[in-house]
Amino acid sequence: MLEGIETGHLTPYRFPGSGCNMAGSAAPLYTIHQYDQGIYKVVVFKGNRDPDRVYVRDREEERHNDTKLDNNFSRARSMVLQYALCNPWDYFFTGTLDKEKFDRHDLDTYQEKLSQFIRDKRKVYQSKFQVLLVPEHHKDGAWHIHGLVYGLPEEALSEFAPPAPRKLIKGGFFNWPDYMRKFGFCSLGRIRDPVATAFYISKYVSKDLARRGGDLGKHLYFHSRPLKRAEKVSDVYLYNPGLEECCTHEYDFCKVGMVSGAHWTFPYQWNGAEAVSEQFLEVPVPLDPLKDFKPWTIDPFYEQVRLF
Incomplete structure (x- = not known):
């Protein structure tokens, strides 16, 4: 799914000079966003496809659909x-949260305490480490978190040893003793595949989590600041079959595709209204990062029981 997609009625419009008047602002049919790791995201906005036309968006209807x-x-x-x-x-x-130390069902307090803990440890470690964390409900309703960590000093970590479960020891996982003493069991595994791991952690943001009601919306994830975001690098206003083919996931108002293996000039090959010669076009590779990815399989609460 996409962030900040604006939708609305699309009205065909020819370029200035064609005798038509603009009734709104010209809206691209495609946008291209650049990520790290040589990855681009292509967004195709749905509507009639006429190779000779650009499209104008109705702002009133756009505002109406924003809420939806x-x-x-x-x-x-x-x-x-x-x-x-x-x-x-x-x-x-x-x-995880140790039930002897915290209410494992109180996500608000957990987030507040964890955020302060990270700020304090940055000062102690003299390292501005970063986190990206996604809460998850255990089957008994208790909260735990999964996420990504950067810049945590190696001296702050320790290897697992007996009586820790064999899976943690042989799997090369690390303990973070400061977190364990404050909150409960934890584990850290070195990232083997950055791209697949990124897609994997995003899967923890589930519709089930979003539907749990209350004020959970603000707790779907949390992170340290500042973190970099994707950049929009190109808007395309005319129909192009090459960009259409990049998009493999379809939603109500758009289609989306993540591609890799494209030359750095990829977003600039689609310069709005005028196609470049086909001999200069790179053919990107659709991205399927989780195809052969083997995720972590630790049940944090089971391992915690065995460890303590």
Whole structure:
């Protein structure tokens, strides 16, 4: 899903000089966003496709539909993916709450205490480490978190040793003793595939989480600041089959595709209204990062019981 997609009625419009008057602002049929790792996102806005026309968006209808599309789930998942792809990360982190220390069902307090804990540890470690964290409900209703960590000093970590579960020891996972003493069991695994890991962590932002009601919207994820985001690098106003083919995921008002392997000039090959010669066009590779990815399989609460 996408962040900040504006929708509305699309009215065909020819370029100035064709005898038509603009009834609104020209709206692109496609936008291209640049991520790190040589990845681009192409967004195709739905509507009639006429190769000779650009399109004008009706602002009144656009405002009407803003509310319908501005949902926490799509925005949060898009932002988590952006932060995950556009910033360097060292470890995949899983953290729990010890029921002897905290109310494991109180996400507000957990977030507040954890945020202050990270600020305090930055001063102690003299390292501005970064985090991107997504809460998850355990089957018993308790909260734990998964996320990405960067810049945590190695001296702040320790290897697991007996009586820790064999899976943690043989799997090369690390403990973060300061977190464990404050909150409960945790584990950190070195990131093997940054792109696949970014897509994997975004999957934790689920529709089920977004539908749990109350004020959970503001807790779908949280992160340290500042983190880099994707940049829009191109708007395209005319129909182009090459860009259409890039998009493999379809939603109500748009189609989306993530591509890799394109030359750095990829977003500039689609310069609005005038196509360049086909001999200069790079053919991007559709991105399927989770195809062969083997995620972490630790059940944090089961491992915590065994460890303590």
